[in-house]
Structure formats: structure tokens, C-alpha cells
Amino acid sequence: MKLTEEHEQFRSSVRRLVDEEINPFIDEWEAAGIFPAHELFAKLGSIGALGLEYDAQFGGGDADHGFTFVLAEELGRCDAAGVPMAIAVQTSMATPALARYGSEELKRTWLEPTLRGEMVCSIAVSEPDAGSDVAGISTHATLDGDDYVINGRKMWITNGTQADWICLLARTDPLSKPGDYHGMSLIVVPTSSPGFSVGRKIEKMGNRCSDTAELVFDNVRVPVSNVIGEPGRGFQQQMAQFQDERLVGAYLAVSGARRALHRTKEYLQQRSAFGKPLLANQALQYRLAELYADVDTIDGLLRFAAQRYSEGIDVTREASVAKLKVGRLVREVADACVQFHGGMGYAEEMWVARYFRDARLVSIGGGADEVMLRIISMMEGMGKK
Numbered sequence: 001m002k003l004t005e006e007h008e009q010f011r012s013s014v015r016r017l018v019d020e021e022i023n024p025f026i027d028e029w030e031a032a033g034i035f036p037a038h039e040l041f042a043k044l045g046s047i048g049a050l051g052l053e054y055d056a057q058f059g060g061g062d063a064d065h066g067f068t069f070v071l072a073e074e075l076g077r078c079d080a081a082g083v084p085m086a087i088a089v090q091t092s093m094a095t096p097a098l099a100r101y102g103s104e105e106l107k108r109t110w111l112e113p114t115l116r117g118e119m120v121c122s123i124a125v126s127e128p129d130a131g132s133d134v135a136g137i138s139t140h141a142t143l144d145g146d147d148y149v150i151n152g153r154k155m156w157i158t159n160g161t162q163a164d165w166i167c168l169l170a171r172t173d174p175l176s177k178p179g180d181y182h183g184m185s186l187i188v189v190p191t192s193s194p195g196f197s198v199g200r201k202i203e204k205m206g207n208r209c210s211d212t213a214e215l216v217f218d219n220v221r222v223p224v225s226n227v228i229g230e231p232g233r234g235f236q237q238q239m240a241q242f243q244d245e246r247l248v249g250a251y252l253a254v255s256g257a258r259r260a261l262h263r264t265k266e267y268l269q270q271r272s273a274f275g276k277p278l279l280a281n282q283a284l285q286y287r288l289a290e291l292y293a294d295v296d297t298i299d300g301l302l303r304f305a306a307q308r309y310s311e312g313i314d315v316t317r318e319a320s321v322a323k324l325k326v327g328r329l330v331r332e333v334a335d336a337c338v339q340f341h342g343g344m345g346y347a348e349e350m351w352v353a354r355y356f357r358d359a360r361l362v363s364i365g366g367g368a369d370e371v372m373l374r375i376i377s378m379m380e381g382m383g384k385k
């Protein structure tokens with residue numbers, strides 16, 4: 001993937017925003033367990049970062065995928081993973097289906113203000129009883145005149161306490177039941193709708209500055225026209241949307257891992273033991289070198305995937321492999337960073353402990369490692385669909 005001067009100029013504006021508008025406030029947001037999404041997203045919207053590849057007609061940037069790659073690389077430099085994850089929900093997890101398949105009216109009403117950062121959105125797929133197995137969801141939308149009436153619960157929803165609208169996966173075919181892949185739809189649900197409520201905000205081990213919630217839909221009524229694209233195609237649309245999520249999640253995580261290695265190298269350079277800098281020990285140099293090599297390898301895969309994505313090629317394979325390998329690598333990187341910082345790696349006052357906690361999510365969220373292995377197995381003709 002070739003990056004041009006324009007990509008680099010964009011990189012500079014994102015970097016400035018991360019350095020001035022995000023990193024100085026991260027400690028405060030981590031302690032609060034939330035960050036001001038509307039305030040921050042408006043700033044991101046003002047530099048065009050929220051709708052890079054979307055149609056300019058609906059407030060997007062008509063930009064190529066290289067800009068998304070650069071955005072994620074720079075957001076990966078945030079001092080906590082919760083903020084980039086929440087931004088990625090807005091740019092690459094909750095909006096791709098709406099931009100691809102949504103009606104003009106839906107895009108004008110919901111996508112445009114979201115790309116400006118005036119609205120915050122969430123993607124609601126997971127449920128208390130169905131996460132890895134998306135076909136196991138039971139939230140349903142029953143047709144009543146020109147409306148759907150929605151009932152169910154969604155779990156682990158990022159931006160869930162701040163969202164203005166939800167991209168909800170629900171069963172719209174009355175014959176469709178948990179276990180079926182057909183009969184689901186993606187629906188835009190305004191959080192101002194009567195019957196919608198935040199059941200609870202979930203306290204988490206990491207990604208603490210990102211609000212995560214369980215959401216309740218109790219006879220929530222939305223017009224049939226809020227269905228994104230063709231009714232009954234929600235599962236397939238969501239599977240496509242997952243590829244955006246997994247790719248961008250991997251871009252963020254690789255960038256974060258490289259930064260963590262740089263910071264650890266600097267620490268080992270300035271800390272001495274046994275009469276020399278810790279970094280003078282070949283054992284530590286080689287361990288870091290090995291991890292840099294792994295980061296480079298996955299970075300290469302991601303650039304290849306990004307190029308194919310730009311060419312409109314299906315990247316399910318690359319996104320699944322990258323998601324799996326990045327998840328495992330960041331766990332190793334985080335573990336080495338803690339180890340090499342000694343006691344300081346275990347102290348809350350350093351960045352390392354937070355990185356260790358945040359990194360653990362990559363192997364779980366957006367499809368656990370085992371789900372990636374399942375996809376790759378099926379692509380290799382093993383297991384059944």
C-alpha cells in the first residue's frame with residue numbers, strides 16, 4: 001500500500017489531535033470510566049477523521065483506505081486503548097453497513113451527523129447468551145403496521161451509555177429462531193426511543209475509559225424504514241461489517257504494540273543494573289528484537305490486507321488471520337513490557353500496567369481467537385458452516 005504526501009499530512013493532523021486533545025486527558029478519563037465522546041468526536045469530525053472512506057454526498061471524505069490505515073496507526077499511539085476502540089466503533093464498526101446499504105433518508109438522518117461527530121453510535125450484536133455464536137441471538141423485532149417492535153437485551157456495547165443511535169442486529173422474520181442464520185436485520189434504533197434503556201454500565205479489567213453497557217429493548221418501536229438495506233440480510237451485512245472492525249482493530253493493536261516496544265526499549269536504556277544499562281543485556285535485546293520482528297511480520301500482512309481491501313477484494317481470510325495473530329502478539333508484547341519494567345511494570349503510575357490490561361481484550365472482542373480459528377478452519381474445508 002502506497003502512502004502519499006496527502007496521507008502524511010493527514011497523519012500530522014491526527015497526531016496533533018492525539019497529543020493535544022486525547023493523551024493529556026487519558027488519566028482523568030480512565031479514572032472516570034468514561035470519556036466525553038460527543039466533545040471528542042466533534043473534534044475528530046472537524047478534521048474529517050470520522051468518515052474518511054464514506055460518500056462525500058453524506059459527509060464522508062471519499063478517501064482511499066490508506067487514510068483509514070494512517071488514522072488507526074496514529075490512534076494506536078493513544079495512552080489507553082479505550083479511546084481508539086470507541087472511535088473505531090464510530091468509524092468502522094457501527095457505520096459501514098449503514099453507508100453501504102442504508103437508504104438515502106437513513107444516511108441523511110443518522111450517518112451525516114455521525115460523521116460530523118455530532119452523534120455517537122454503537123454496534124449491538126452481542127447478547128448475554130450469545131457472543132461468539134452470532135446466530136444464537138434472540139433479540140427480535142416484530143412487525144406491527146409500519147413499525148417494528150423490538151424486545152431483547154444486548155451486552156458489552158461500546159459507547160452504550162453515550163450513543164444517540166444503535167446499529168442493532170435483531171430477528172425480523174417471525175419464523176427465525178436462535179441458531180438460524182436467516183431472518184435477521186440491522187436496524188437503526190434511536191436511543192431516545194421509549195422502551196430503550198441502559199441496563200447497567202459494566203466495570204472492566206481494561207479499556208476503562210470506554211463506556212461499555214448492557215442495553216435493554218422493551219417494546220421499542222421504530223419505523224420499518226429504519227431497517228438498513230434489505231430486511232432479512234442482517235447476518236450477512238454484519239459479517240461484512242466485522243471485516244472492517246477486525247482490520248481496523250488489528251491496525252490499532254499493531255501500532256500500539258510497536259509504541260509499547262519503543263517505550264520499553266527507552267526505559268531499558270536509561271535504567272541500570274549490575275553496572276550497565278539493562279538494554280546492554282543481549283537476552284533483553286534479543287527478546288525485544290524477536291517481538292519487533294513479529295510486529296513487522298503482522299504489519300506486512302496488514303499492509304497487504306489493506307491493499308486488497310482498497311481493491312475491493314474480500315479480505316475475510318486476511319482480517320481473520322491478522323485478528324488472531326495480533327491478539328496473541330499483543331499479549332506477548334504486554335507481558336514482556338511488564339517483565340522488563342520490573343516492579344514499575346506492576347505499578348499503576350506507569351503506562352505499562354494499563355497496556356497489559358488493555359491488550360488482553362484484543363483476543364476476545366470482535367470475535368475471540370477461537371472464532372478466528374473457526375473461520376480459518378472452515379476456509380480450509382475443516383469443520384462445518
Ligand SMILES: Cc1cc2nc3c(=O)[nH]c(=O)nc-3n(C[C@H](O)[C@H](O)[C@H](O)COP(=O)(O)OP(=O)(O)OC[C@H]3O[C@@H](n4cnc5c(N)ncnc54)[C@H](O)[C@@H]3O)c2cc1C
Nearest residue numbers: 123124125126130131132156157158364365366367368370
Ligand atoms: C470491552 C468489550 C467491548 C465490546 N464491545 C462490543 C460492542 O460494541 N458490540 C458488540 O456487539 N459486542 C461487543 N463486545 C462483545 C465481544 O464481541 C464478545 O465478548 C466476544 O465476541 C465473545 O463473546 P462472549 O463474550 O459471549 O464469549 P462466549 O461466546 O461465551 O465465548 C467464551 C469463550 O469461549 C471460547 N469459544 C467460543 N466459541 C468457541 C468455539 N467455537 N470453539 C472453541 N472455543 C470457543 C472463546 O475462548 C471465547 O472467548 C465487547 C466485549 C468486550 C469485553
